[in-house]
Amino acid sequence: MDTVYKISKAEQLNTDTFLFTINSEKVSKKARAGQIVHVKCGDEDGVLLRRPISICSVDRENGTFDIVFQIRGKGTKILSKYKAGDDIDIMGPLGQGFSLYPKHKKIIVVGGGIGIFPLLQLLKDHPAENKKAILGFRDKSCVILEKEFKQASDKLIITTDDGSYGEKGFVTDILKKELDKEPADMVFFCGPLIMMKLGVGIVKEYDIPCQVSMEQRMGCGIGACLVCVCKTKKGDDWDYTQVCKKGPVFGGDDIIFD
Amino acid sequence: MDTVYKISKAEQLNTDTFLFTINSEKVSKKARAGQIVHVKCGDEDGVLLRRPISICSVDRENGTFDIVFQIRGKGTKILSKYKAGDDIDIMGPLGQGFSLYPKHKKIIVVGGGIGIFPLLQLLKDHPAENKKAILGFRDKSCVILEKEFKQASDKLIITTDDGSYGEKGFVTDILKKELDKEPADMVFFCGPLIMMKLGVGIVKEYDIPCQVSMEQRMGCGIGACLVCVCKTKKGDDWDYTQVCKKGPVFGGDDIIFD
Amino acid sequence: MNDSINLKVNIGGLELKNPVIAASGSFGFGREYSRYFDLNRLGGIAVKGLTPLPRKGNPPPRIAETPSGILNSVGLQNPGVHEFIEKEIPFLRGFDTAIIANASGNTVEEYESMVEILSDADVDAIELNLSCPNVKEGCLSFGSSAKGVNNVVSSVKKYAKKPLIVKLTPNVTDITEIAKAAEDAGADSVSLINTILGMAIDAKTRRPILGNITGGLSGPAVKPIALRMVYQVSKAVKIPVIGMGGISNGTDAIEFLLAGASAVMIGTAGFVNPMAWVETIEGIEAYMALNHVNAVTELIGGLIV
Amino acid sequence: MNDSINLKVNIGGLELKNPVIAASGSFGFGREYSRYFDLNRLGGIAVKGLTPLPRKGNPPPRIAETPSGILNSVGLQNPGVHEFIEKEIPFLRGFDTAIIANASGNTVEEYESMVEILSDADVDAIELNLSCPNVKEGCLSFGSSAKGVNNVVSSVKKYAKKPLIVKLTPNVTDITEIAKAAEDAGADSVSLINTILGMAIDAKTRRPILGNITGGLSGPAVKPIALRMVYQVSKAVKIPVIGMGGISNGTDAIEFLLAGASAVMIGTAGFVNPMAWVETIEGIEAYMALNHVNAVTELIGGLIV
């Protein structure tokens, strides 16, 4: 199976965040919001494993899709050196994306840090009438894709930890305020574990269903090696479930945060 | 100590042989024919060690030197991807070069394969009146640096294993013929071990001194780790001696070929 | 595939059409990779390590990347041997490849029962995992002494109606002793190496990266150690040796065959390149064609020393 | 160098101004690297392994490159302890850095005599090499059992007038047992790991790459194994632990300190980068500054589990 595609655009969004547009009929046709690709970064320094990166947005007409990633360690550092025209080795689309229900009229997406990326295509694809996005960043210099999220949503609230841009504070506090104003049919979370844990607790108070996108270190990326698990409910019991195959998106109720 | 220099020219000489011109006042000033540099190729695929490469020629005025190398394995493969303008991490010049005695009027250099490279600067630097070069290649497609060697020598004999260019046969046979015609004051060998072993045996018959440039896998490149040894005579006994520090050039008589 | 090239090997009664096997734990039960390539290509599949009852395994994170290697601490998460027999064997039997059941237990009795159950199941061989570094009881504690190995292997032997492969741990002073103990107790072959116990630390958080603190090292980093152990063991025992540890391509596989392995397993490399198994088979064929080797068995133990 | 940062450590009586030591065998007797950097920077230098008489070592090739690692089979080539004392100590004493004499022998008597001789020489500590995988007699055969280690260490102890470091081999089933044996017999500290026995094969020539067939693996590839062993040993013994195996930079060194090492040694990384030792010291300082750690001793064993 061929997994090598061409990067048609490589753009630096801020000091450590990069956007690649990748040509792939296959991925762009099959991809659903929330799914991931598993990226081979390179062989430098004995780096072996692929890195899981969310599909950020898809251009089905032109057969391309975008990924956005931040430099965190060795692999993403190597990846950041790719240029337009380079080949990139990608497995995907992988996993289960967000479930979009046409009957839902009002939705809210809540994202933090590198968790905002999969929410963009979700907003684009969701048929709801009213789509709110609450996105949290560390500070002003970290704010990216603002225009794109504005376009894809009906209301965009940006927060920063230090208040240097948008509202000051946590996305979960903003979520609470928004839900106090007006309920929603579904809330989608993607970001740090603690944010999702808090978020799931909040929407439960309002009796609103939610979906969360989980993060875990991965090996195979396709469900075979069982390294990427998170704790999920299973009747009265619980289980370790593969994030790469059964996730990354789970029902908020299915996850045991501990 | 700074070991990073700029490649000012990167040229492909044939399918798998490359020439780099490297800017370095330090190396070009200090280098003597037969010395080596120890090159960091890159981090790909867990490649760690530096590769020893001979200094092929030196431009002392412009502060540059040339190395020529053939792709053999992982490291030289990575190295072949460097371009003009790239930085290269090089330790050197290292080791002991050829000893050039002004009193020697007639010299012969005998090289095979990747062993020909250090002989070029030797020919350039040696004050002898009559300099012959006998260079062996696998076949016509492997013949490189012919012009440069012609210029640096008074007589150049090229041999190929299959006779597709120059004379057919081994350099050692040609050496014998040449010595039958006319003796020499010193013969310099660099190439496959078996060629040098034969060569040393031949010149001994003619009672001519010789020098050989030894090849061995290296670690530190500066004499500290003792991995790069060859067998040398030590009175009635023998010893393992570091090729990187005490060599690569040894008196033909000092080496035990077994 | 070159028709004049014979890739068949016989591993103590287990016939393989080629010497490349998916290593246990890297390949699940084959379903996932069946979308990437034709499982018929494989010599065999060693399925995820099985235990009598389902096991949840260790807390995440379960993987860490190290220079040219990975650490894993899965801890034998599996649905139990009965679900394997019911749900996975029928799927795997749809392919023309050997099924190797990798079996673990906490006690000698559990090992016995696993072998008894699997002997009556439709598998081609049983690989006794005496070497998982990621579980507290059983397994490695049996596998790290000749006595322990002899004890387990001779106990299960009477239940074994299939070729019995004993999988050895590298975490021992002298692996040849362990291999000989397995041979003496009736193993039909040995496979090695399982992972090497290791650890990774995040200097920033000052915490271990793995949820289980330590994990098992595999991948290219361990290849020189694995190769040495395969070489030592294949000289020490008469039964066939299955070699593994860091094999990523045909050249690596050839090195293991030359060192004395009769077949090879590949795990970690498949995470990097899902075609690693197939490309290794192709690489072996290419080497054989280039070097005019007709039967892969000619290469086994062919190291010139 | 930040003045408020205290890098001093005490390794069982051996005072070091900083915890970075050149590992034995990688650094000769210091002369060569003295042209690359100021040896005064180093916490200490463990010199090339010494024996009572000069040794020629093993036939070349003595090094092979493996993924993120190297194999070496030098086999203790050295000029003998007397020449060391006569010619090398005076040179090394020109620098303000600890001299650690790495000593090997073929028999218990040879070890005793080495310790006796070195105790009267101007060195700061003696590192007993019970772990070289590249020589046939002595060394590893003592080092791979608790009994052997106890035997050698308690025999030499009575001659030791300098801090005694016992260097352990990773080629054992349970390194904590070996470490405890060393401690019980009177070692002032232990250093680990020496190299792991491995092998490399050239598929083209079908021959081993090393003249000695097998060699010892070192470099980044072994780091996870070394880190695990340092963690285990530092929990099992009360004497200080010197950690090594694949350390290339400050972050790696911090990981070893957190795992329980009181100092680190660096070998292989210096072949890649002759400034590795110095840059590691700088990296430790940078980490301490960033994390407001005043004394490096605060980091030792600081892993949060």
Ligand SMILES: Cc1cc2nc3c(=O)[nH]c(=O)nc-3n(C[C@H](O)[C@H](O)[C@H](O)COP(=O)(O)OP(=O)(O)OC[C@H]3O[C@@H](n4cnc5c(N)ncnc54)[C@H](O)[C@@H]3O)c2cc1C
């Ligand atoms: C489902 C999913 C979707 C993701 N989507 C994005 C995205 O769209 N954009 C983006 O920038 N990042 C995303 N990430 C996080 C991204 O995978 C990590 O930042 C990246 O793997 C770190 O690799 P590194 O080489 O920079 O770090 P290193 O520290 O060198 O990585 C070492 C190992 O740890 C793993 N690892 C380290 N941090 C993480 C992490 N946070 N999550 C998973 N594995 C990790 C690496 O994959 C690698 O195997 C996603 C992660 C998951 C699980």
Ligand SMILES: Cc1cc2nc3c(=O)[nH]c(=O)nc-3n(C[C@H](O)[C@H](O)[C@H](O)COP(=O)(O)OP(=O)(O)OC[C@H]3O[C@@H](n4cnc5c(N)ncnc54)[C@H](O)[C@@H]3O)c2cc1C
């Ligand atoms: C003194 C000396 C001078 C040399 N001069 C030149 C030169 O001018 N041009 C040139 O093309 N080559 C030269 N060589 C040979 C060159 O060093 C090797 O071809 C090169 O190291 C192979 O590295 P690789 O990454 O291609 O092979 P790999 O097989 O990936 O190398 C693996 C390891 O083995 C070592 N190795 C493999 N083959 C050799 C070899 N023949 N000699 C030494 N080490 C080896 C490598 O350095 C590395 O450590 C010289 C060697 C020596 C010792």
Ligand SMILES: Cc1cc2nc3c(=O)[nH]c(=O)nc-3n(C[C@H](O)[C@H](O)[C@H](O)COP(=O)(O)O)c2cc1C
């Ligand atoms: C994620 C993972 C899970 C594993 N699970 C098992 C297992 O269940 N049973 C077993 O015998 N070996 C298991 N192993 C070990 C492999 O089968 C193999 O022995 C080891 O990984 C070395 O081969 P490699 O370097 O090709 O991966 C596992 C390895 C990995 C990486």
Ligand SMILES: Cc1cc2nc3c(=O)[nH]c(=O)nc-3n(C[C@H](O)[C@H](O)[C@H](O)COP(=O)(O)O)c2cc1C
């Ligand atoms: C070329 C070489 C020679 C070595 N010689 C010795 C030695 O003489 N005595 C000793 O105790 N250890 C010796 N070692 C082992 C190192 O001191 C160290 O334990 C090992 O290499 C792991 O550290 P590293 O990964 O930083 O190299 C040698 C290692 C190498 C690479």
Ligand code: FES
């Ligand atoms: S990464 Fe292998 S199962 Fe998820």
Ligand code: FES
């Ligand atoms: S390479 Fe280290 S002594 Fe020559």
